[in-house]
Amino acid sequence: MSDRKNVYLFYKKTDELEEKVQKARELGRKYDFNLVEDPKDANIIASFGGDGTFLQALQKTRFREDALYIGVNDGDFGFYTDFTTSDLTRLELAMQSDMDMVEVLRYPTLEVTIDGLKSFHCINEVTIRSNIIKTFVVDVYLDNxxxxxxxxxxxLVSTPTGSTAYNKSLGGAVVDPKLPAMQLTEMASVNNNQYRTLGSPLVLSKGRELTLKVVQDGNDHPIIGIDNEAMGIRHSRHINVKVSxxxxxxLKMKDNLFANKLKRSFLE
Known part of the structure; x- marks a missing residue:
């Protein structure tokens, strides 16, 4: 990180967490890092909290391609957080630019376009759900x-890193985060003589495009979620999703591999 010195800190300001973040600030000053007040001035964006805070940091800073994101968990490690407030030794190793210990991972994202007008990015998933206690109908198009x-x-359409979140709870497959892909997973599908779906998760490579068109049958106001945050969009007709x-x-530690994260989260 020797060529990146301007750091923006993203976290929920509580007395307990502020004390821990202050220790990280002092550590940063020791290695000549500069704290900035505006994320636009940063080339490092560090979130303190958990995976949810990391997702919020991405959304609030608009998925900066020219910035390096660091997740610091206020507790155990997460899927996006390779550092913890309880052990700043690991963070100090990263500040020392010890590339024998750390590496930069490039996580794929999804580009979501709603009604051909508004575009968003997400690193976990996009969901489209009925907003009332009633099923709804969606025509699914694959490459038109x-x-x-x-x-x-x-x-639900998830990224590889999002495959271990909401997607997994729906019976979706866990996908290697180094694969540029997306996965379509159903929520309680109805299969009968009139409606027939694949009935299993569908993993698609980069270059494919999904289009979800809401059929107007009286339940045409779906809830759209980006990284599990509801979007304030009404009367949506179709959603286009592709790997961006x-x-x-x-930034991650080399001793915290994808297999380590899976085992820690689901098998231990």
Whole structure:
């Protein structure tokens, strides 16, 4: 990180966390890092909290491609947070630019366009769900070809890193985060003589495009979530999703591999 010295800190300001962040500030000054008040002036963006805080930091700073993101968990390690407030030794190693200990990972993101007008990025998932206690119908297009007509509670499109979150709870596959791909997973689909879907998660490579068109049958005001945050968008008709060319650069420790994270989160 020797060529990156301007740091923006993103966290929820509580007395307990402020004390821990202050220690990280002091450590940063020791290695000549500069704290900035505006994320636009930063080339390092560090979040303090958990994976949820890391996702918020990405959304609030608009997925900066020219910045390096660092997640510091206020507790155990997470999928996006390779450092903790309880052990700043690991963070100090990263500040020393010891590349034998750390590496930069480039996580794929999704580009989501709603009604051809508003575009967003996400690193976990985009969901489309019924906003009332009633199933709704979505025509699913794959590369502009009608693929299936879905009826159920909703659909989720996840990134590889998002595959271990909401997607996994729906029975989706866990995908290696180094693969530039996306996964379509169903929420309580109805399969009968009228509606027929694949009935299993579908993993698609970069270059594919999904289009989800809401069928107007009286339940045409779906809830759209980006990284599990509801978007204030009403009367949406169709959503286009593809793997973006934009990646998120994150700093991780080499001793915290993808297999370590899976084992720690689901098997121990």
């Amino acid at each position: 070809l009608h693929f299936e007509t879905f009826r159920g509670d909703g659909l 060319d934009r990646v998120v650069k994150t």
